[in-house]
Each structure stands twice: as C-alpha cells, then as structure tokens.
Amino acid sequence: MEESPIYRLSQDSLHQIFSTLPLRQIMICRSVCKLFNQVLSAPCFVDHVFTRSPLHLLALRPPHHHHHHNHRHASSHPCLHAFDPDQSQWMKFNLDFLPFRSPHPVAASLGLVYLWGESPDSPESNKSLVVCNPLTRQFRVLPQLGSAWSRHGSVLVDSSRQVMVLTELAALYFSGAHQWLTFSSNLPSKPRSPILVSDSVYALCDVGSPWRSQWKLFSCTITKLKSSQTWTRLERHEWGDVFDILKRPRLVRGTGNRILMVGGLKSSYSLNTSCSTILILRLDLDSLEWDEAGWMPMGMYRCFQESSKFKVFGGGDRVCFSGKRVGRLALWDHCSGKGEWRWIEGVPGNGDGLCRGFVLEAKLTALP
Template sequence: MESLPQDALHLIFSLLPLPQIMICRSVSKHLHQVLTSPSFIHLISTHSPPLRLLALRPPHHRHHHLSSPPSLHVFDPDLHRWLRFPLDFLPFCSPHPVASSSGLLYLWADSPDSTKSLVVCNPLTRRFLTLPQLGSAWSRHGSVLVDSATRVMVLTELAALYFSGGAGNHWLKFSSNLPSKPRSPILVADSVFALCDVGSPWRSQWKLFACTISKLRSSQTWTRLEKLEWGDVFDILKRPRLVRGNGSKILMVGGLKSSFSLNSACSTILILRLDLDSWEWDEAGRMPVDMFKCFQECSKFKVFGGGDRVCFSAKRLGKLALWDNCPGKAEWRWIDGVPGSGDGLCRGFVFEARLTTLP
C-alpha cells in the first residue's frame, strides 16, 4: 500500500463513509499522514456527504470535572446509537458547545485569564481557532447563531454582535429594537428569525420578528412579520419555539392548546411549518397521544434539531422523543441511553460531522 501514489490512496479512501475513514486513520502512522493531509481533507469536504447528528449541549449548572475529559455527545439517528467526540485537544477550561455549522463546532470556553472566549473547532481534525474576545455577559445571556458562510452572531434582547472573519477581524455591535427577549432565534440565509412576547404580564402573545444581516446598520433592524391569512396561528400554540427547517422553511413547535382560555391544557405537541417563499403555514407533524402523555405533566419541555428531525426533552423523563420526517420515515420514536443522568432538560443542535478545514 505504501508504494501506491498518494492520489490513488486518496481516491480509494474517499469512497469510504466518514466513520470508516476515522477508523482507518488509527491503523498506522502512514495512513494517518495520508488521511489527515490537507489535499485529502479538501477532497472529502467537497465530495463526501456529512453525517447529520444530533448534538447535546452540557447543562448550564454543570462543569466538566478533571476526572471526566470534555467531550461532545451526539446521536446518530440513522444508526440509532450515541457517539462521543473528545474535546481534550482544546487548551481551555469547561468548554461549552452551543452551535454548529458546516462541520465546525462553536463553544464557549474559559481562557487562561478567566475571560470567556468563543472558540470554533472541528472535533474530527482536532483543530481550533479562538474568535476575538467577548465579555462574560454575552456568554450568559446571548444566543449564538452560525451559518454555512461562517458568519457568527451573538444575539441578546438589547444588542447583537456580528463577526464575519473579514479583514477587520473584530465584532460589529448593533442595537436592537426587539420588544422582549428573543426566543429560539434561528439564522436562515441572510435573515434572522425570532419569537417575541408582545403581550402583557398576565397573558403571553407571541409574534414572529425578522431582521436582515445586510441591513444591520440601519436604526430599525427588526420587523414584525404579520399576514391576515395567518389568522390565529400564534395563538393556538403554548410556549412556541422556532427550529430551522429544510431550505427556505422554518418550523414552529409548541403545545397545541385545547382552547383559547388563559390556562388551557394542551392536547399534544404540534409542529407547524412556514414556507418563506410562499409565506404559507402548514402542519408538519403532531406528537402521538401515547407519547405526549409523558410530556403532559411537565410544565415545560425543550426542543432542538433541524431539517426533518426535531428532538423533545422533559425533566425526569430519562429519554428523548424524536420526530423523524426524513424521506421514507415520517415517524415518532424514543431515544434511550441519554448520556449523563438523563433526568434533566436536554438542549442541543444539529452537528454535521465532516472533515472541514478552519477558515
């Protein structure tokens, strides 16, 4: 094998699925050198499809112990198994993964001088890059949004920080005109969407807001999106959240109210889908009644995922519910074996594992 030209080896191993490539890298020093070379990584990143995994965020109240090396726990919905990517190559304390895009993982970490930094890395290539420093307040209150263009936004109720990795290599700060703290903001193409409560202290009233990144320099950055045809779409859901869908679609998930009364009970969990091209809503999924019984007694639940897969967690449940609407599936199922105690609220994001090089 060592006598074969490197181009031939690259072509042979590029036909393997990504998990097998990772295994082959551990076979010998020669294969490790071949399969970690920049030319092979470039070939794989442009031609090999990524692994779409569901990654867990560590709980806010728990820090990594010295006896437990930091890692990223992910679930492979196709093979129905949990995987772990070590993060011990990062020279930071308590790395906290929060977002991902195009094979890159973004996480908050404690720098040696005890300040918070936003770090981007690839757990498969074990390479990392530290973004310009931010204050600790942003890591506590800001939502991190990233997209395929390696643009990064940290969003709070009052302001937004934006970083595109340009020549300036610094964060741009913009004021916000949102009426309340943005709930479950998502980044789709050049726009950011978020839900905001415009109601009273006694009754919530959720509305959809959007802003365009290219127009952030304007004074009024956010626009309330409303159409008469939408009717009471925001009133039928209790505690709605947004999840990024496929292409130009976004998902809105929440408990389906049994009535419009103030403290009405929910009959199930509903997934609505908004097409950003036609601006029309449709029903994408509805949790089966038997599965919803496990969530019925919980005051709140968490939602994460993207595309055609959405996960649901609740306290003391010990497992996750998965809506899998990929072609040929369209099913609801349970995910057991959640890492850790499994009795808390799980948060997470989609991690597309691939051998992407850092920008």
C-alpha cells in the same frame, strides 16, 4: 510477533486505499489503531477527502450548570456527544485538543462547531467564542467578547459563516474583518429561539401583558441590522390565531426557505389551560402560508405531560424533544417524506434532565 504486512505499505498507498471509503468508515478506522489514526488525520489525506458527504448528526450541548460554574476538577477529557439518526447510534467526539476549561458547544455550521471556552489562566467569567472541527482537531479563537454574551447570548451561524450573538443587543462577526459589530436589537422583548435563514434572522417576542403572554414573529435582514436596525413584525390576516393555539412556542429552522414553530397545543383559550399534544407548524417564507407538519402521538406525549416544560432542538426534517424525568429523547423525522416519531434511547447522562442541542453536519472542513 511478526509485524503486520500493512505496516510495510507506504503512506501514499494507505491514503489511496482509505480514500475510497465514505466519511463514516474513515472515522471508524481512525479508532482502530495509532497507525490508522495518524494516517487518516494527516493534512494531505484530509485535503484529499474533504468533499465526502457529511454525517447528519444531532449534537447535545453540555448540561446547563456546567456552563455557568467553574469546574476546575471536571473531566480532563471533554467531549461532544452526537446522535446519528441514520444509524440509530451515539457518537462521541473528543475535545481534548482544546486548551480551555469546560468547553461548551452551542452551534454548528458547515462542519464547524462553535463553543464557549475559558482559558485556564483567566477568570471564569472571561469566556471566548471558539470555532473548531472535532474531526480535524483544529480550532481558532474569535475576537474577545464580554462575559455577558456567553451567559445570555444565542449563537447563530449562517451558511457564509457569519456569526451572530443575539440578546437584547447583538454582535456580528465578519470573518474577513476579524471584528465584532455591536448594536441594539430594538426588539419589544427578549427574543425567543432566534434562527438564521439565508441572510435573515427570525425570532419570537412576547408583546403581551405581564399576566398573559402574546407571542409574535419578528424578522430582520442582516443588512438592515447593520444600518437601520429595524425589525419587521410578520403577520397576515389569514393566519388568524396561529400564535394563540400554542403554549410556549419555539422556532426551529426547517428545510429550504421554511421555518418550524413548535409548542404545546392548547386545549382551550383559558389562561392556565392544559395541552393535548405537541404540535409542529411549518411556515413557507416564500408564500407566507402555514401548514401542519406533525403532532406528537398520544402514547409518546403522555411521557411529557408530567414535565412542567420541555426543550426542542434540531433542524431541517428532524426535531428532538426532551423533558425532565423522561429519560430519553423523542424524535420527529420527516426525511422520508412523512412524519415518523420514535424514541432515542441511551442518552448520555441517562437523559433525566432537559437536553439542549443543535444540528451538526460533521465533515472534514478546514478552518477559514
């Protein structure tokens, strides 16, 4: 067969043609053929188009059991599944460029994905925290941490790429110093759903009794964690019983200087009360005032009533909900200025389990 004329074009000409496309089309063209993949993955092209607007995705973490057990015979093609709410379609990013067994993505920031990975020639308990970009297929291993951090720690990343692993202890990674700073968290209980907003950490802690939970909001700036290591309990008289009306509350980062608190809306204040729906509350950190952001429609909530618990992930104006045997994800989308609810179908692995995830702003970001 006669060779296609496009093969006669120089690489500079191809770069000039493809550089006019948005990032979404560039990623689609990469999968067309080997030539396009080679041309569009070249470092000089990536450097030229790295300012393209990111893809705002909701990425899934692998099933929980894959993280805790040794899967020597697992698929040789690990990948990261992500949903594009703007196009209502699933995407798959191959992670086969990583020399690790069962890579477990847990967080993302500024186009970079952070994951736990175990080296093929090391014990299963010896996991490292790795930062990578699935679009550029680059990665870097962060300084070694003990195995307890990967089993119990929540990985948080801020806009300046400081990485915190928070349990009852916490570790800060400073990209310039290439070392971890370890210290006691000094919290009254294990932090639930910690989030980073600017230079502050927010977490829910149970200050109640063994027979009745009582959740409160705590915060601390990174500067204080490095010096006085003191957390502040955020509360105001005007808040009333805001923490008592939700069952099993979680925090999600909102837009700007706001945080979301999500949980089941209790039908009463009795100990084992049922819930009437799932409620999303929003806290403005500037004014310290709460307002109602949204609540799940009853037709959708009925699918979650039979599940003993549900998981929440997302951020900004989009929050996802998963439950056992639901088979799909529920999405709250406030990007249009009003809270819209819809189902996300086609969840990888049929969605029968509890899905966890994080926000991924995919872009052609170079590693620091």
